Amino acid sequence: MQSQNSPHSEPVVPKQYIVPFLLLVSCFALWGLVNAMAEALVPAFQSVFPELTNMSKAMSLTAHYGAYAFLAIPASIIVKRYSYKAGVLLGLGVFAIGVLGYIPSTIFHSYDLCLSSIFIYASGCSILETSCNPYVLSMGSQETAVRRLNFAQAFNPVGCLIGLVIGKFIIFANFIEPTVAQPLTDAQQSSNMQWLATPYVILALVAIAMWLIIFFRKMPEGSGADKSDAHDPSQSFTATLKRLMSLPRYYWGVITQFFYVGLQTMAWAYIVDYAVRTVQIDQASGMSYYIYAMVCFIVMRIICTALMKKYNPANMMSLLAVIGIFLCLGAIYLPGWSGLICVIAISACLSLMFPTIYGIALRGLGPDAKLGAAGLIMSILGGAAVPPIFAANLDHDFLSWTTMGLFPEAEAIVRSSYYILAACLVIVLVYGIRFRNTHVTPEDEEENPFVVEATGELPSGGKQ
Incomplete structure (x- = not known):
């Protein structure tokens, strides 16, 4: 009886869940990284598209965080209908497609394409957040669920710091900044765009690798696909x-x-x-x-x-x-x-x-x-x-x-x-x-x- 009530009666992450748990932890770091970069790179767009107003630059944040509003409820329905694993795979796939959108954005030097890319990869982040948090809770006993989620969430700010380091030492460090006396040439703007896009293309490769590993890895079912209440009127969306x-x-x-x-x-x-x-x-x-x-x-x-x-x-x-x-x-x-x-x-x-x-x-x-x-x-x-x-x-x-x-x-x-x-x-x-x-x-x-x-x-x- 005592062992059932003690939160220390079993490990935070049971042995059989360690590898799946670590795969999910990498997702926490991934969306932390891109969220930090989205905020840090608002001023960077001025060095790529000098014609932008402050309001236009802020549209990158509108595209990023607006995606969360559109995908949160659909993501929860997908997880409920299928499984947590399906939600994670969908999130990673949408994320990879979105960040790859920086390639045509660079080729055509288009801010509109950048905004589209941001919206798509942020949609993937929304699906990931909706899937990964409860998935982590399901990987073991409820006695240790809270500590397990705390541990996973600790990697989110780690990802944020990595995103900021990328912004400072890779993107901003290689940017050519415009001045009033010497505006940027087309070639300099293209160079800045390439430095802005390169980290995102690398992230696409990382996301694809993560997708393949999770797809072929046997993952625990969790409780996300439980449909026992699907026909209960009291559990309908409206109720x-x-x-x-x-x-x-x-x-x-x-x-x-x-x-x-x-x-x-x-x-x-x-x-x-x-x-x-x-x-x-x-x-x-x-x-x-x-x-x-x-x-x-x-x-x-x-x-x-x-x-x-x-x-x-x-x-x-x-x-x-x-x-x-x-x-x-x-x-x-x-x-x-x-x-x-x-x-x-x-x-x-x-x-x-x-x-x-x-x-x-x-x-x-x-x-x-x-x-x-x-x-x-x-x-x-x-x-x-x-x-x-x-x-x-x-x-x-x-x-x-x-x-x-x-x-x-x-x-x-x-x-x-x-x-x-x-x-x-x-x-x-x-x-x-x-x-x-x-x-x-x-x-x-x-x-x-x-x-x-x-x-x-x-x-x-x-x-x-």
């Missing part, structure tokens, strides 16, 4: 959606997650722009500060995970939101390097937010958690919809008056855009305060193991 929309903490969670993802995307995508305009460095050097921000994010996530054992995650999230708001004000009004430090430190405040919102929204949903999780994945659309507001300010300057003439015009424009980040943090703060008393019960943990991973809470008397 489930109706129940979800009757829960304020769920639908407000989806809305809050929408603005959080937009906040995170802006916080990272425009670090380089901020550094270039405020401390007068080049784009390649500005990438270093993006890497510093990612390190802050990872370190703070580890610290917050440890603190969750003692403190309420929603209260911690609210506190970090308040600190983040003050850091946004520092980014707006503090001069030079002080402002840049504030921009980097904002990332530390973001580390806790996504999983905490996710956990509060999904608490105790039971079978409804599958569709509920898809709704939260769809909220990643915020990464497509919110950053264009930031870009619109860069192009049309409707907020620089808030800096009260303290800075030159170009600098004041990017600084004032951080009011948009502050507004998103206010939304997160309100959600954290409103639902701070949401707790996890033993019944909730049994119904939905995602909750404990997301909130860091354990039922009374539980051990970790």
Whole structure:
């Protein structure tokens, strides 16, 4: 009896699942890598297509994160109808096709083709995320499911760091940057496009290799293909959606997650722009500060995970939101390097937010958690919809008056855009305060193991 209740009664990853688990872990790193590159390379498109406005550059983020909104629910249906393995293979296949789209983009030097390529490979990432997270949970006992998923997710920021290193030392380091006095020639623009496309073509080969290995490898079935409830009217799409929309903490969670993802995307995508305009460095050097921000994010996530054992995650999230708001004000009004430090430190405040919102929204949903999780994945659309507001300010300057003439015009424009980040943090703060008393019960943990991973809470008397 005791061995059934102890989370240490068996290994986190059973021996028979080690190889399939490692194959899935590589998928976590893969989508982390391309997500980081999508945000880091927003300023890179200016060196490939000099005619682009800031709004046009931001369309690369709209294409990337917009794909998540279109594919989240279809991906969950595919996994439910067939298997987790089918979802992973489909995701890798779509991803490979998408990144190979950079070849015609380079040949025809077309930004529209780049956007199409981004949308397709991001669709593959959406399918992968929808398939891999629950697949990892199914590879072993539910007693160790939470720790198993935590372990797999640890490789996502590793992939992010690899993506940033690729951006800094391969793409930006070989870019020819335009100047006002010396715009780029057609040959120089083509050279930049080749350096931009090369890492993606290599990623296509990696994805194809992963697809072949997983296709020929015997993988565990998991529970994704369970169709026992397919004819139960209470488990229909409409009935489930109706129940979800009757829960304020769920639908407000989806809305809050929408603005959080937009906040995170802006916080990272425009670090380089901020550094270039405020401390007068080049784009390649500005990438270093993006890497510093990612390190802050990872370190703070580890610290917050440890603190969750003692403190309420929603209260911690609210506190970090308040600190983040003050850091946004520092980014707006503090001069030079002080402002840049504030921009980097904002990332530390973001580390806790996504999983905490996710956990509060999904608490105790039971079978409804599958569709509920898809709704939260769809909220990643915020990464497509919110950053264009930031870009619109860069192009049309409707907020620089808030800096009260303290800075030159170009600098004041990017600084004032951080009011948009502050507004998103206010939304997160309100959600954290409103639902701070949401707790996890033993019944909730049994119904939905995602909750404990997301909130860091354990039922009374539980051990970790």
